[in-house]
Amino acid sequence: MNAPESVMVVAGTRPEFVKLAPVVDALERSDRFETLLVHSGQHYDELLSERLRESVSLPDPDVHLGVGSASHAEQTGRLITAIGELLEEHEPTYTVAQGDTNTVLAAAIAASKRPTTFCHVEAGLRSGDREMPEETNRVLADHVEGLSFAPTEEAAENLRNEGVTEDVYVTGNTVVDACRDNLAEARDSSDVLDRFGVRPEEYVVATIHRPRNVDDPARLRRIVSALEDAPVPVIFPAHPRTEEALRRAGHGSGGSLRVVDPLEYLDFLRLLDGATAVVTDSGGVQEEASLLSVPCLTVRPNTERPETVEAGVNVLVEPDAIGGELRSLVYDPDRRAAMTGARDLYGDGRAGERIVRLLAHRLDHEEPELDADAVEEVVESPAE
Template sequence: MKILTVVGARPQFIKAAAVSNIIRKEHEEILVHTGQHYDENMSKVFFEELQIPKPDYNLGVGSGGHGKQTGKMLIELEEIYEKEKPDLILVYGDTNSTLAGALCGSKLLIPVAHVEAGLRSFNMNMPEEQNRILTDHISKLLFVPTVTAINNLKNEGISEGVHNVGDVMYDAVLHFKSLAVSKTSIIEKLNLKEGSYILTTIHRAENTNDINRLKNIIEALNESGKKIVLPLHPRTRKYMENYSLKFNNNINVIEPVGYLEMISLEMHSEKIVTDSGGVQKEAFFIKKPCVTMRDETEWVETVQNGWNVVVGTDKNKILDSILNFVPNQQQQNIFGDGHAAEKILDIINDDILNIK
């Protein structure tokens, strides 16, 4: 069987690392990198350290408006699909790369499998929410990470082809956590001690592109007085310069880091403050309290379990949570058993091979 996988952003590289090696034991995989994340620290390094096979195609799409970016992907992908004639299109998550990969497959009548299906924030202002919903409704196989995701799909009339396999990012964390221990050089380089700092990430457009939201976040971090380590996303840096916003001395701003260094920073932190969906889950997997600077989260289970608090961009709520939030219960096993990739392969074999 020939499976064509489309990736384009950091979380998708991590998920592909967990799944591609499993797929390639039995099938041919064509890997397409759209180039949605084109910064070397946010792209190339992930492929190298996670030992993801070199992409067969790199579209080099880069940044741009949603329509322009998605449209360029569709044009390029259509040519590749027609040339390669895959039996299945595999997409991950909720980016423009996800939607373009799925939509192109659907138009050409090639079955689409969506890993991390069924997530909902119920905020249609988010491009990611639009991408999730559209991709789910045109996919043949929907691999969901949680029971909540199954219920979300049922509420939209989707029940066929839905499989709860667990979370492939949990697979990745379990697999790479031991390798991340060897990346303690970043801890030594930054002169960090176990549990002595807050790890923070800010990248979501709804926060960076709005001066009031970004200002509230930065003021809360500055006023906390806590030692904060912040790998700064290029977009966040750009908007901070545009808005003339600055960090206080308690904020240690560093360049974006690779996956293993990020896991190492997470493992040694006291707490994690983020607006990233993937980092919320990683915090949960390694049992770190998480403060989410968004108005909602698609990972509601982490909140229900008491290990994540959603504070929006209210300065006082962010500040209070940085200083005072602690988990209020023991974690439950809600993201599977760490073998999602194997389950995905088994289902693909049963479903796609049986119709060929």
């Protein structure tokens, strides 16, 4: 048996920790790889990083870069330099990052300058909105030569339409792995519903953090007003930047709206699992809502998760439409039922395992391109 190949996994935000945990777990269980886990420090709040890692069973990072808060350019520049130095020092065979943050963009650029293969988990997502920094990040990361792990066939098609045709694999989304790995424990151990005094299917969850929604005071006031007037309690775990925007706007808990601190992952998973509906601008929450059969209202003009809209489980809304949509979902059980039932949009919960076995397969074959049937054959056959 040859010595294990080194894999550098770079993460720095709440969604990245959640979605990379299944990949890290599969790497740790494989005798083909040794893992170097790098925390960029892009999310540095304890609830958004350290305690979250513990709840999804990620090991302690081997390296913590501590980039902290800064402008997009400064944050990305610092991370390119720091990750580049780590790549030079450790010379990993693979460099893995997930999603569309500044951490991902920095990892992709740094990897492109070194003899390592960049692996983009959740490749190919597109909203079509270049005003979103995340859209720029994901497009640029996808065009770094390496391996593209697309969560859906639609995401893979986006890549092909942009000329990215080699080493593209439809693996499913690791969010499914994470949810299925943690949902039973969340239901058994979390007391979040009791703490907030709500009962299943008698409340709404809200998560709003995108600059489009929180940096425009008038738009934020319209969102908050709709949530305050909701016909059932609205539990709003607020991102730190959203809390600051609410303070500046002079808003907080009022009416039906209850603004609370960010939640640990298992608590949030249990809260979302029991909700009548969720109002969000988060991409990951759109995915989790479809998996948990929770109707989703996305306060955005577009989404990089179009499968949810096409399946009828997600509706794109403007702030003034939130109130009417919530009343419809609360009072019309048929409407609510019609916005559930698409639990399999993002795969079977084996994406992390699938990704790691594809990495092992690549080590053993000069021609790693595989069609869908061959990908499944790799997954079904243990990696030696």
